[in-house]
Amino acid sequence: MVGVLGVVVVTVADSVVGMDPIVALIGQLMFTLLACQTQLLLAYRRYSAQRRRAAARILFQDSVSTVAWTRSRIRRRQRFQHWFLLAQMEEPRQHWVYPRSTDWWENIVLVHWDDRRWMRRFRMSKRTFIDLVEALRPRLQRQNTSLRSAISVERRVAVAIWWLASGTSYQVASDLFGIGKSTVASAVVEFCLAVEVELLSKTVxxxxxxxxxxxxxxxxxxxxxxxxxxxxxxxxxxxxxxxxxxxxxxxxxxxxxxxxxxxxxxxxxxxxxxxxxxxxxxxxxxxxxxxxxxxxxxxxxxxxxxxxxxxxxxxxxxxxxxxxxxxxxxxxxxxxxxxxxxxxxxxxxxxxxxxxxxxxxxxxxxxxxxHRLQVREHNVIAVVTACVVLHNLCESRGHPITGRGxxxxxxxxxxxxxxxxxxxxxxxxxxxxxxxxxxxxxxxxxxx
Known part of the structure; x- marks a missing residue:
């Protein structure tokens, strides 16, 4: 449209014979301005088209990456749900209580061991052990349930004294007495607390x-x-x-x-x-x-x-x-x-x-x-105090220390x-x- 207006102005200017030169110069200037404006408009159109194409390309790439991220997130969620479902599935129990052998304690120690073996392994005679069990029975006695029988007070006291005297691991005591490792740890702490409460003031x-x-x-x-x-x-x-x-x-x-x-x-x-x-x-x-x-x-x-x-x-x-x-x-x-x-x-x-x-x-x-006590910080005092009380008990009964001290x-x-x-x-x-x-x-x- 601008080009057409420029041609019309030049034609009118040429058709007027004898026109003032100033008017002709103004017409030439108008034509030049209109031509420059035309070039600017065309350049702007090319620049706008390039911007639109670049924006479209970026938008396409972002959409592709967003889709990929969304898909990976969905896959992770599905895997998590799958793992959660697997964790919730209960495997059929073979045993309600894992079978363990108590033959060593019930059929060998209680039946065949004499005082010499009791002194070597438990640091006290069988008579002293029985008296200790009776003194702690009110605090260590547990009730039987419909699911399982309670561990006897004799075995709880024996496993605790064995651990204190030998300084071995909970796993070794667990295998010997036929109870779980965590149960051994609980029995030791409960025994030491019971000794501290019941016998400390009477013995020390x-x-x-x-x-x-x-x-x-x-x-x-x-x-x-x-x-x-x-x-x-x-x-x-x-x-x-x-x-x-x-x-x-x-x-x-x-x-x-x-x-x-x-x-x-x-x-x-x-x-x-x-x-x-x-x-x-x-x-x-x-x-x-x-x-x-x-x-x-x-x-x-x-x-x-x-x-x-x-x-x-x-x-x-x-x-x-x-x-x-x-x-x-x-x-x-x-x-x-x-x-x-x-x-x-x-x-x-x-x-x-x-x-x-x-x-x-x-x-x-x-x-x-x-050696280093394998108990929690808040149970150390009870364990050491129990050892002090048991030391006095053994000394008062005249039990010597067997083996290398x-x-x-x-x-x-x-x-x-x-x-x-x-x-x-x-x-x-x-x-x-x-x-x-x-x-x-x-x-x-x-x-x-």
């Missing part, structure tokens, strides 16, 4: 034998003593995500067992649960035993002995890692200069050896304490533990006065 205490304990330590050379205290590490598995919470200076995870024993090596107090990274003195200062001894309410009657005007309460002996107290005696060590002080250290070391031997017998009798572990003094512990000046002064009086009394007793 001073009782009325304070006079006998003092006489026993007096025969060892240390008068007016009611116990020896020390600590030992019990290896445990590092809690998940917190490997350093229970790490000790020996580069493994452990908890501390602080034990106070009498002259025969039986526990009269046990503190369990502190992290192995803590110092012995820190555990001692925060223990219930320390608080009770400070108040004088733990020893029945709290008898005193007077030496040169100094009232000496019932004392407990310890090594150099513990803080001095009026009732807690530790050696002079390098500060010993007189003959009486050196004799005091010698007798204290001889009498304190009973607690180290006690820890050795404890770990030799219950082998689960010699573990060497006792001595806790050495370590001043670089990261926790600076200070002793109150009053406790230190009172402890030194009592220690000097005892050293003088021992020196006079040896000369007489």
């Amino acid at each position: 205490s001073f009782g009325r034998a304070i006079g006998q304990i003092m006489d026993g330590f007096r025969r060892m050379g240390f008068p007016h003593c009611v116990g020896a205290i020390d600590g030992t590490h019990i290896p445990i598995c590092a809690p998940g995500g917190r490997p350093d919470q229970y790490g000790n200076r020996k580069n493994y995870s452990s908890i501390l067992l602080q034990g106070t024993v009498d002259h025969r090596g039986r526990f009269v107090d046990a503190e369990v649960g502190w992290s192995g990274k803590n110092h012995d003195a820190f555990v001692f200062a925060h223990s219930a035993f320390c608080v009770a001894m400070d108040s004088g309410s733990l020893i029945p009657g709290n008898p005193f002995m007077v030496v040169d005007g100094v009232r000496i309460p019932p004392v407990v002996i310890a090594d150099g890692a513990y803080p001095m107290r009026r009732w807690l005696m530790k050696p002079y060590g390098r500060t010993a200069t007189t003959q009486a002080q050196k004799m005091f250290d010698t007798r204290l070391s001889r009498a304190r050896n009973v607690v180290e031997c006690c820890f050795g017998r404890l770990k030799a009798r219950w082998r689960c304490l010699s 573990a060497a006792p572990e001595t806790i050495l003094v370590s001043h670089g533990e990261g926790q600076e512990l200070t002793t109150h000046h009053r406790h230190l002064a009172e402890g030194k006065v009592v220690r000097d009086a005892l050293a003088k009394y021992m020196g006079l007793d040896s000369t007489s």
